[in-house]
Amino acid sequence: MTTYRIEFGPAWPVPPITVDFTDHTAAARQVAEHAIPYLTPKLAELGRPEFADCFFHTDQALTAGQFMWLDLASGRGAKFCPARLTPIDEDAVETHVVADDSNNPEPTDRCGARHHQHPDTVCTEPAGHYRRDVDPHAGPLIIDGRECGGVAWDEPATEVVHGCPPEGSGLTPCCGRTPFELPLGDRISSEAPTTCPGAAAVSSAARP
Incomplete structure (x- = not known):
């Protein structure tokens, strides 16, 4: 099955598609x-207009995705x-559309998890x-x-930070992968301490 419905996080004003x-490359370009056009004014409101020069990236299993912005020259990302990706049965597209137009009420039982840095921010997802x-x-x-716009966040306990690829290289120095190959929950930084487990393996291999 190759057709997917993509639904974006509620904090971002992007309609589903x-x-x-x-063709994965063509699909990512179509999503972007x-x-x-919907992300640009939101990013400007958040003080990050440069993030509009971004691309759409999914996990290997095509279950989730997100937008990425990278500036390799400055080591920032x-x-x-x-976004959530749901496979669509092409023979049942009409049924799917009818289900979307139903009058079922919105769920009232919300998650309620608080943001770890902004405790007044509460998750409104189911x-x-x-x-x-x-x-x-x-x-x-x-x-x-x-209220200062919207935000999406993962719980911080297992965050993995990778080193930014050095100038002239497209690979992270800690685990030797491109930014496109990193798990969706990981991040790249040129300043924060590197917590990638690959860093320990590289360090051990370098010892006599």
């Missing part, structure tokens, strides 16, 4: 062309606007939804009692 992933790298927490970002 259905895309054929027979669809979403960037960002991941935002998480209860029991959370799966790391697949279905993050999301909700309005509340700082000092004021």
